[in-house]
Amino acid sequence: MSLAVQTDGDRRERALAALAAKPDGVVEAIAASAEVTPAEILDILPEGAAVAAAREAFADIWTEMTTWGEVLFIVHTDDIVLEAEGSLPQGSEGHGWFNIHGDSPIGGHIRKENCASITFVDRPFHGRRSCSVWFMNEKGAPMFKVFVRRDDQRELIADQLARFEALRDSYRT
Incomplete structure (x- = not known):
């Protein structure tokens, strides 16, 4: 063969x-x-569904997302899809990590230098619009994702959606 x-x-x-x-x-x-x-x-993905930003925008994008209120933070590996709802805490760099701690269930340490790019994703997911920010590593996999949340009627929260769209649009080329 x-x-x-x-x-x-x-x-x-x-x-x-x-x-x-x-x-x-x-x-x-x-x-x-x-x-x-x-x-x-x-x-x-169709044009406009995935808008990429350079890795150098990590801190600026993160800082902006700390103003969005409660988001859905997802880490998806082959073994687990971990979902946490909460506000993104401000981050600080130290000892080779981007450290996030605060009054939120979302916290920990991110190996920021492993982030190759950041992609704003706006696409249907199981029949509904879904908007998220993917922090991608050099292997072509997401390190983690931050999703615009939904309200009780399962609609995207309008204020978060507007903030997502404005941030995404600032990185369109």
Whole structure:
């Protein structure tokens, strides 16, 4: 049996097919089914659905998001999808980490230098609009995501949505 060399075109075709099969599915699951990275799926979303910012914008984006009120903070690995609702605390740098502590259930230490880019994602998820900010690592996977929350009627909270859109739009090229 011969091993075929995988080209970028092969990866892209698999990604496009997987996204077409489940356009409003979980990005990580779509990526896994196509054997590509989540970043490769974000790259092929329709125009405007994924707006990237440089890694150097980390602190500015984080600081702005601390003004959004309670958000949904998600860490998604192969083993767990951890969700925490709360306000993002201000961060500070020290000992090689971006440290977040405050009066919130969201806290800890982020290896900021592992952040390769930040992507504002605005796409359908299971039939509903979903807006989030993904902090991506060099491997093409999200380190963590910050989602605009929903109200009791499952609608995106208007004030957070407006803040998300304004921040995202400031990074459009």
